[in-house]
Amino acid sequence: MTEQISRDATSPQTPVRLDEVDRKILSLLQQDASLSLDQIAERVGASKTPVWNRIRKLREAGVIRRQVAILDPEALGLEACFFVLIRTAEHDKDWAARFLKALRERPEVIEAHRLAGDIDYILKVQVRNARAYDRFYQSLISQVRIHNVTALLSMEEIKATSALPIGEAGRD
Incomplete structure (x- = not known):
């Protein structure tokens, strides 16, 4: 859970439009957020700079909130x-x-x-x-x-x- 226990219900976020490359990037990051930019770019079939720009835009849009390590309780x-x-x-x-x-x-x-x-x-x-x-x-x-x-x-x-x-x- 994020530290943000309650969102402001009066301002719902508009869903962000994603293309297939965005979805591939997000799937990879959900599986392993420690992947390098080079690894992500290789797996989605794109070069490093466009992938970096996409990730930056996904962060700015609030799609990627943060990257964390998931611990074993x-x-x-x-x-x-x-x-x-x-x-x-x-x-x-x-x-x-x-x-x-x-x-x-x-x-x-x-x-x-x-x-x-x-x-x-x-x-x-x-x-x-x-x-x-x-x-x-x-x-x-x-x-x-x-x-x-x-x-x-x-x-x-x-x-x-x-x-x-x-x-x-x-x-x-």
Whole structure:
């Protein structure tokens, strides 16, 4: 999850038009962001300068937000992944500001989504174990009033990817 927990819903971004070369570049970068410009250019069948210009334009347009290393949580001892369902009875701006501030302050929250339906928010929380989750939970409810919290422990990760399905992205 990015540090930007909440986007400004009043200003939706216009989708960027992409051609086949742009999609190839993005696919390569999603697979391995450490590829050199030479490697990308070779794989898309273009020269280095036009590929560099395309990547620069994709960054400027906000298509490429940033490039990161994806870490293995288990290798770092963060073996417990909880999906936390949150219902609130409060929907005013002050409550939302306090709630978002609380989430931003907690590195354990690696994703947060506001939902439609019976559940207001879902969080993905990565911690060492159940005790660490309980500390997170106790801290969160001490900071902001929450009507109902349900925590679901992931027993097995079936699929995890940060790669977007860009095959049809940016087409008319």
